[in-house]
Amino acid sequence: MTATTQGFAAIQQRDLVNQIADSLTEALLRGDFAPGVHLAEAQLARDFGVSRAPVREAARLLESRGMLVSQPRRGFFVRTFSAEELEDVFDLRLCLERHAIGLLAGQFSEYKESALTRQLDTMRQVAEHGTAAEQIEADVAFHRMLCEFSGNRRLLKVFDELCHEMRFCILLIGQLYDDPRRVADSHQPVLDALRTGDDAACEAAIDYHIGIAQQRVVEMFREREGI
Known part of the structure; x- marks a missing residue:
């Protein structure tokens, strides 16, 4: 050969x-x-x-x-987590991304807006035609951009360390929706809030986006555990 x-x-x-x-x-x-x-x-x-x-x-x-x-x-x-462990993962993720989006709101540029818009378009494309693995990676990439664009490199490092658990959580979120396009579309309000430049609006958007997922995924796990 x-x-x-x-x-x-x-x-x-x-x-x-x-x-x-x-x-x-x-x-x-x-x-x-x-x-x-x-x-x-x-x-x-x-x-x-x-x-x-x-x-x-x-x-x-x-x-x-x-x-x-x-x-x-x-x-x-x-891989498995208990409902309590999932709560911890989501809580940490929310702390990180709430801080990241607060920092980003004050320095949101055309370049960053364009990059996030393209990534959201990618998420919608893979929701239509991509594999489940591609959908998960595109989702992670959008949230990683929020942390990267915040300018806090330590925050980004902690986010990257959390990515294994995040991928599993996103996998679970995907089980809650019949249409993966709905998962992609749920990121639009986050981008819309950033465009306003309003710190409170950005924090509310990320709180809702992650909080709803946290509530539904943890509830699903509590049902499995018979709690």
Whole structure:
């Protein structure tokens, strides 16, 4: 095999891994796998009609995205949180983004408005035609922009550290909506508030945006826990 054909083989393998990861993300978004469930590598390999290697790589990819966790000699499991832990994640996220949008409101430029508008357009496009994984990443990217554009690099660093938990929360939010376009559209009031330049309006918009998600996701988990 030449160096060129070896490269082609690597590309094909990587494409297969991504396809399996996307399919698993779609299944997680539909709620096919409950939190805490063990994903049997051998069974998934049979279901996909592939060897176990690409399934294992796809699972590692989803682990890096915060959707699965691995346990030594036991394999991969769907990530789970208690309702209380989810409350903590949402509370921290709200503190970060409330501060970020307050800082951003005072320095909102045409460039930042244009970038956020393009990202919202991207979210709507992937809601129509993209995979569940792409929808989650586009959502995270919008909120990361809010933190990045605030100018507080420490805040952005903490946000990035929270991203694993955030991706899982966004995955759960997606289970609450039949139409992913509605998730994308829910970001429009945040951008509209920024355009006003009013600190109170911006804080109210982000409080509502994250607060509604927090309330519904935590309520869903409390029902699962029988609380």
